[in-house]
Amino acid sequence: KAGVTQTPRYLIKTRGQQVTLSCSPISGHRSVSWYQQTPGQGLQFLFEYFSETQRNKGNFPGRFSGRQFSNSRSEMNVSTLELGDSALYLCASSFSSFLYGYTFGSGTRLTVV
Amino acid sequence: AQRVTQPEKLLSVFKGAPVELKCNYSYSGSPELFWYVQYSRQRLQLLLRHISRESIKGFTADLNKGETSFHLKKPFAQEEDSAMYYCALFTGKNSGGSNYKLTFGKGTLLTVNP
Numbered sequence: 001k002a003g004v005t006q007t008p009r010y011l012i013k014t015r016g017q018q019v020t021l022s023c024s025p026i027s028g029h030r031s032v033s034w035y036q037q038t039p040g041q042g043l044q045f046l047f048e049y050f051s052e053t054q055r056n057k058g059n060f061p062g063r064f065s066g067r068q069f070s071n072s073r074s075e076m077n078v079s080t081l082e083l084g085d086s087a088l089y090l091c092a093s094s095f096s097s098f099l100y101g102y103t104f105g106s107g108t109r110l111t112v113v
Numbered sequence: 114a115q116r117v118t119q120p121e122k123l124l125s126v127f128k129g130a131p132v133e134l135k136c137n138y139s140y141s142g143s144p145e146l147f148w149y150v151q152y153s154r155q156r157l158q159l160l161l162r163h164i165s166r167e168s169i170k171g172f173t174a175d176l177n178k179g180e181t182s183f184h185l186k187k188p189f190a191q192e193e194d195s196a197m198y199y200c201a202l203f204t205g206k207n208s209g210g211s212n213y214k215l216t217f218g219k220g221t222l223l224t225v226n227p
Contacts (some may be wrong), residue, residue, distance in 0.1 A: 056205070
């Protein structure tokens, strides 16, 4: 079956702009989580969605937001981009989080200039 | 707050030698622990789960609640084991989903030399 698909793979944006990243989970997976990966901070949790509801949110400013659609696809939005937002953004989906863990996508590499 | 510590950023061993990647966690609730691996130019993938007590690619990990550890071990390392390994703690199992998240360690880069 198809894995977790993230689009686009690469993005270059200018400070102050906004960006939307997309994630299509594995078919049947209703939980979608987002993580930010940087060399300095490692993998940090952004938020988790289940059946179109945000269940949990990490310690990121309000400029980071997301949503999930009825088909479980998810989008993440970052407004007013800052240089420090440059990172690899990973999406992960799960059927049952604590039993089976998460399946990760390849990520979207965001560069803010 | 939950925390995962992987004390070694880098670990280098020779092929055929035993390898142990250390992971310690801090969490007041019932922990669910995982090891993830990222091979060069590949996506992050699940290696094993403590709940299943499985052995994957020769790797095993035992949860020690007394020492709050979940070390990853393999008796004979292979060159193809070279990768970045992340220990992860899943929290919120009894929260009805309101606190579901994975907390990752900073990772250990394992290099297996020929």
